[in-house]
Amino acid sequence: MSLTYICHYSEIGLKGKNRSVFEKQLMHNIKRALRANGCDPLPHLRILDKRVLASFHQPAQSDLIEKSLSDVFGLVHFAQVRQVDNDLEAIKEACLAELEPLSFDSFAIRTKRANKRFAYTSNDVNVFLGAAVVEKMNKKVNLSAPDITCFVEVLDHHSFVYARKIPGAGGLPVGTSGKIMALLSGGFDSPVAAYFALKRGATCEFIHFHSFPYTNKKSQEKVKELALQLNRYQFNAKLHLVPFAETQEDIVLNCPDSLRVVLYRRFMMRLAEKLARKNKARALLTGESLGQVASQTLANMGVVEAVTSLPVLRPLVGLDKNEIIAKAREIGTYDISVRPHDDACTRFMPKHPVIHARLYEVEKAEQALDIEAMVERDFRNIETLEL
């Protein structure tokens, strides 16, 4: 027995000349998602009138397929379908068979007729099938709020019938929006921020700054797990681990204590930008949310951002902490982030961090540092993991 899935994408249908690029990437991503979940052999995929049609010629588990497809950005929804010839009787049989195992009181039939040569209009089909279901199954038609909707799509050579439509992850296919260097801390926010970038079609490389030996290796292991968790949306990410303790020492030993956090972040930005340019990433991404902590004021964000000319994306800017946590639970990063770890040993934390840093003050404080040499040193010591 073979299984067929129809996968719908919406936005990429609007992309004009680039559409084929998006479609190719989408099909590629669907295959990778299936492969990553152990689906073997992979299905035959083809584009059919703004849908991806996936035909599994070997028996395959629908659970596995549906789990895989729900992680693929770019899909609005998908469904396992019954494929029949463009024949009204055959469509009727498929419709009854589709609805038969489901429990419901009211229903609707919604037909889309992409093939205008088909002898019946969409409405004809709706009426005909509706009558058949009422007669055979003794159910009520309800067009405004049905318990269940049976979809019929009439294409050039076949028709597809399905009643169990599964919502997709939305967004755009990963790999169609360019590459981002995402700062990953081990906390709740940054993985969620990266998720939003992936959702909009970006690929992410992850960069993590650690204070080893002041902190133990646990934070690095945690970040690796977070990156792996996010990797199911993109499959081949890189994680860059930057030893940051020496730079923190330099800052702590040479600059006023209230400016420490802002200075750390400026160095993180410098290093992230340098790596981004080398690896052809076009933006940086952080998990900052406006006003969440003292370092996340507009003044401090501005002072930090001043060291880079790449766009700094902050997708969480509009989210409250509880919304971020809810999203983290949904995407499976919460359970990893929640585990305790030494973030940066508090010996590096100031007693009273500045809330509204001024650029000239910060730049003056940095005169005590050999910025270029510090960045060079840390850059040389970056360790990269291929996930």
Added chain:
Amino acid sequence: MNEKIYLDNAATTPLDPRVRETMFEIYKSHWGNPSGVHRFSKTMAGLLEEAREQFAGFLGCKPGEIVFTGSATESNNTVLKGIARTLQYKGNHIIISRIEHPSVAKTAGFLQKNGFDVTTLKADRQGHIDLQELKSQIRKETILVSIIFANNEIGTVQPLKEIAKICHQSGVLFHTDAVQAFGKRKIKVKELGVDLLTATAHKIYGPVGSALLYCNSGINFEPLLHGGGQEDGKRASTENIAAISGFARAADIYEQERDEENARYEKWKKEIIRTLDGKIPDMLVNGDVQKGLHNIISLSFKGADSQLLMMQLDRMGFAVSSGSACSSGSVKPSGILQACGIPDSFIRGTLRISPGRFNKDEEIEKFVRILPDIVEKVRKLS
């Protein structure tokens, strides 16, 4: 920066080459489980008993009163938990002080959670306990008093003889953690009157992982480690002969060189305090400077973050430690300095400087020379 100057000998000492030689000889030529009957075992058992006799000589006790353990922490746990359990029928009250090492303080805390009553004696500005308080706190349920011989952060030495006398008048056992004092002070347990004493090798240029417990022959207790009945049933585990012999060799060296070495420490201590006293304002010298251990110098600099001082010194090649520990992400001020009533603004800027056998005059001079500038710089940043 290429120069590395180690001034953290109260934390752990480097291995003396002579100790290393003793251990290496054993590792090279001897093996065998000392509990066996064949000649390999007999050789090892011979080395073990030789070391035991040496320690009996140093401490003025019988060889059978020496129990070898794996660490001072183990010795202290053995005493507190073992005595508590064994003498529970007599009473459930234990007395310690606010200036104990965590291996005593935390173990007492554990016992407290398990139904024992623990009294913690206060300390004065120099870190001495109050003998009158001790006297008044002993009651008929008291089974053990454990007071540190010389404190590890400030070097203050307690009046052990007087403490022992007070304990024995009430029939209470007296244990002392002598980790810092052993070697540096001549210790005769019978003269001092202590019933139990902890000492370790890695503070006297011996190996890490070798320690002992002196236990007056009349005392029995439930062991911490159960097993093969080694060490007269007081500590099961195959004995680490090379480490034990190394420990004995290290103690033996101190018997020979104690006075000469202490004289050097005293000279350095005076030099450090005298020089810095005029140069660094708002500095406190902690502990009992006259009568305490001379190799532990505790200085507090008001308003200077000790973490920064240590980092800065490390960059200049100097290894010292601070009066606080950065554990699991939080810097906690030293409880010992708090017990002495040192203000928090000073405690946060505390350094413990502990010179050792292999330091040279020039190193101490260099340290004293650079420290004022470092303190000034760090104060500006803190």
